[in-house]
Amino acid sequence: MRYLYVLALVLFTGFYTFSSGSAFRGDDDNNNKGNKKKDDDNGDDDEGGGGSSKHNYMEVSAQGPLNFAVTQPEHFENGLTEHNAIKVHFKTRNDNAAIYAKIADYTTPAGADKTVVPLALKHRQDNSGNAYGLITTPLQLTYQDQRLFVQPKANQAFNFFYDLQLLPPGYDYPEGQYYFTIMFTMTQQ
């Protein structure tokens, strides 16, 4: 009977450990749109006893309203850009970390194509001298994670700034309001 207790404990704990990676992100999708998730930000809860507070965390913030108004022919044909629109602030002391971005939610008017999202991130500036794999060209966002860069572990916080580009929608986009959520994920490797 004791074996069964231990086995049950291990299975339960094993599931919990796994879920802190993937299922946890799903929860953030649904309940924390547009807000920093407290557990994610300070990193304390995911340390698993292996680190101290504020050593591993990520905060993502908009530097202003992420709103575009497509009104002129040049907007339809050339798109629009919000410069330095998004700040990714993080610290990864324990391990190297890869930063990813994806579209977590995209709501469109009826008749619009939801499969392609006309948004791109363009790296603007950062205070890291040793990040690698950095994508510096505009990266069109999709529903799948795409890696932006890898930051070697360090005992300092980093800031990465991104322009948000609305790619030229053309004249086939139905008029109306489009809502989006961009999710950034820091995965320690």
Next chain:
Amino acid sequence: MRYWLLIGLLLAGLTGKGQNYTGSVQGNFIVYSMQSITVTALGGVITFSSPNDYLNGVIANKYAHIKVKSNTNWLVSFAAQSTYFTGLSRNSSTDMPATVLSIRKNGHTNFKTLSTQGQKLESGGKGSDGDKHDFDIDVNFNPGFNYSGGLYSIGIVYTLTRQ
């Protein structure tokens, strides 16, 4: 021993790598209804220089170019700005009506007689590609022998509306 192995595995799972941290931002964009029409004159003054010109009129192909941009279904109509032509030279007639001029989309057969009443020239769907959104027009000027020689002018208004 098995207990220790299991506990060891448990601790390894808890302290293992692969930690994820997430953050998100929200925004929106609004696509407004937009229609744009550009009319570019390609031809100059239409000249009547022979009796045949007066007898049959003069057709000026590709007299103007029209470009439509719209993210909704659209219609372009045309109408004369005034009932009569304006004579720009001495002794020119004042009663030459707009109806001596007719217009068609280049590539079509039939002309439509100009008047102050709007008439459909072309229509299309949203988008900006294809000949429907980017086309030339031909004009047929046929005043006959009823008016004095001179320089005449008339305004033509092209109107783009959403359908």
